Amino acid sequence: MLTCKDFLKELSDYLDEATDRELRAKLEQHITECPNCWVITDTTRKTIKIYKGMEPYPIPSDVESRLMRALEKKMAAKGH
Amino acid sequence: MAVSSLTGIDESALVAQARENDTRAFAELVRRYESKIFRLAQHITQNREDAEDVLQETFLKAYEHLDQFQGQSKFYTWIVRIAVNQALMKLRRRKSDKSVSLDESIDTGEDTVTREIAAWDEDPEQRYSREELGGLLDSAVQSLAPPYRSVFVLRDIDDLSTEETAEALGLSVPAVKSRLLRARLQLREKLTRTFKRKGDDAFAYL
Incomplete structure (x- = not known):
């Protein structure tokens, strides 16, 4: 079971769709059960x-x- | 410098032309990125005068060292790296008694703030004029601690990838990720105070 703290740690990756499928499923499960998250x-x-x-x-x-x-000024100096 | 004929040209082509001493191509690169570099410099230095210096030094150095740009990263990532170094030098000079870096110790993320838990209005931004909304969003970003601010600006406003942000700031990928998470949560917290749906504020200002 994921705690809210575990969930929040992964929130950025979750929103960036950068988690693997297994973790993503756990995170999605958590938000269906936790209105605050x-x-x-x-x-x-x-x-x-x-x-x-x-x-x-x-x-x-x-x-x-x-x-x-x-x-x-710089370009003029470099050019010559 | 009239550069209108170059506006549609691909960045790598412009860089190649600039390396052949085409000053108009370089001026077009400056034109593309000057506002973003100025914004980033203002976010890091929090001082307009310093930001202007950083802006100039960044493009002068980029021009001078263009032959060192390898083309493996984006040109923008490369100049951001120069700009960040220049901005940090400014900060160090200003606070000469104390060294400053984007690596300065920050708390470890145990206290990730989520006190404001309230749904937002649908399209809360519609309640504000463009200027009001811009001011609101800006001041929220300004209130972040510097290590979070630069990560957020590059990653979420400028839309650089995590790896590009790490490269530009000289940070590790995990450091970028943990700062980004905290920046996002802190901004969410601040914006919720402004955008929350009326009547949903039972938990406000605890």
Whole structure:
């Protein structure tokens, strides 16, 4: 029998589908019997989903122009 | 630098061109990854000025050492590794009395937090504007301890694999996995406080 603590240790791999079939079956069995772990699994899955692919803010234009200037300087130096 | 003609080009082709001293190809690589590197640098240094330095140093070093890039890993993984090293150097310089690393001792995971156990609203993100939601998600990530934060950003936001994240951060795969688990659970905990369904808060704020 899996305890909640055992379950939580495997939660990441479970959500990433990185566990073997036997362990996966045990974990699935646990969440059908444990409402708390079911909620934790569901809300952790939603947490990952909401962040996945979150686009970075565009880089501020002053930061970008300083970066490009520094690079151009470097490129000019390397080119000759 | 006008680079529009290069936008659709495959990354490895761009790297090959950049290695032949094609500066426009390198500029396109910079354009693709600058925002992500800047975000990562801000997450590690938590300081905009340092993050800007890290951004510049990362791409200058990448340009300088492009011939050392083997092409066995993704270009992005390679520059993340440079950026992480630069960011850690910044932190060390800032806290010169104390060494800093992403390997700093962290608690061992015995106390994985799961106090907030409540279902979320359906599509809770619909309740917020894009800006509000972005701010909310950002500040939750910022509140994670640094070793968890970088793992989470690379693995779950940038979508690197566990192995790529380990390579980029110079960590073992088990270390990445245990930090990722704790980061995810801590964020779940924080977001649950915001997103939980009304009336389901019997266990809130224990």
